[in-house]
Amino acid sequence: MSAARAPRTSVPALGTDAVSTRSIPPATVARLPVYHRVLTQLSDAGVALVSSEDLASACGVSSAKLRKDLSHLGSYGTRGVGYDVRFLAYQISRELGLTQPWGVVIVGAGNLGQALVSYRGFASRGFAVVGLLDSNPDVIGRELPNAATPITVGTMADLEPLVRSGQAQIGVIATPAEAAQDVCDRLVAAGLRSILNFAPAVITVPEGVEMRKVDLAVELQILAFHEQRRAEEQEVSPKAAAGPIPGAQTPVAEKLGEAINA
Amino acid sequence: MSAARAPRTSVPALGTDAVSTRSIPPATVARLPVYHRVLTQLSDAGVALVSSEDLASACGVSSAKLRKDLSHLGSYGTRGVGYDVRFLAYQISRELGLTQPWGVVIVGAGNLGQALVSYRGFASRGFAVVGLLDSNPDVIGRELPNAATPITVGTMADLEPLVRSGQAQIGVIATPAEAAQDVCDRLVAAGLRSILNFAPAVITVPEGVEMRKVDLAVELQILAFHEQRRAEEQEVSPKAAAGPIPGAQTPVAEKLGEAINA
């Protein structure tokens, strides 16, 4: 194993070896969390060493892509041997900034906001929900039982203290689309620079603010597109009876919500 | 306007013009739902005509990208004039398969599954939750009040009938990671070919199945990465006092306070 050293091409590489200066491609950054999760699972399962081939297949990517991705972090494997599972997991967690805890403020205590608070994946990866805010008097002050840590719905006035005190670094927008831009502006004004937006709205942020977006409606519409394509291909050439629904079309079975309205 | 024609390089391009044969780049498909949503809003606001420049800025993309994207659908604009808002919205909805309703089965009636059922963005875009299934006896049979359409939690045995009867075309996995692969296998076995996975797990699907993934933990970790980078840069050169809290800060103005729930 051995820690990283880096002969690279000439250039002695001044100073910081541990902190890293290189910029990592966005596509690679987006995959690191998956590598990290799988490595953690392997470690928990008692696996000490893994090859790029095995790790890649467990992560659902090609080994070439995995090695290329890891090469951006440094040289943490051993040729002819593979990767030390725990060592590599640590290096990735260090790169991702998971070695320190991060505080998350969620704005919007509706169904989604409440579900997020009780999401166990937060705490297990070093994220803590330090605030759940809303502007609706009906929910402000309500206690949420399901949460990992009991939490009370606060008001937007609680936002700034949370940021100023250093408790919150990441903001999550879980409001209806209409309120999203306004909420985002407040998050930024309060000092947050990393935002995750669940609202189905186009939101603009100032330079320097990193915004990620999760849009359920968009995901479903992409699936609808593929589903329609499948149907079309079926029409054109029903040759390869990829029989999705051999018999298909039966009266109904109204047990659960029939609907399909709009 | 006029429908698409395509001189391309030689090849006369046989048959189907209206249904479309061309394959649309994935990156474009992923943006079409946003274009569609914004066009719908413009239409509702009474806007009848829009230029690629204006539409693009409302969608948060460059006009070049927008025009390139739209060019994959056909030639639906008018040079020197712009795009007819409703006509373009219709063409996109047709391309995405939004002109017909789609049935969604959600597996996992935990916090997330319940939040999804009550998500209003479903119905408003032609998606109907036709089933909410779980294997936990404690929740099976429970009625969910928040839903657009009242719905009762069913069992996994309800899956196949929903698919066979043609009520469900899209499956959503909202279970813990441990159950995800098994649930996915069942969705596929039941005949579904379009799946949205919220479970933080690497899942493999057979050829021909389209799977989209939404991973909250991954999104947060990507943000953590950027947050850490910011902190590092701050250390190295605190020159440009990127003062996290410039001017901003107004009391509040809870005008659109109300809702923010769901």
Next chain:
DNA sequence: TAGATTGTTAATCGATTAACAATC
């Protein structure tokens, strides 16, 4: 030494961007 596997290189592919000819 022989076998295994990494880290890197070079080729390919797809997406983005800028510019402009076509055309309303």
Next chain:
DNA sequence: TAGATTGTTAATCGATTAACAATC
């Protein structure tokens, strides 16, 4: 006709892939 704006082209950029030299 003059001005505006699309649809397309060509250049650039970034990501993926395959192959292999380095090396354990």
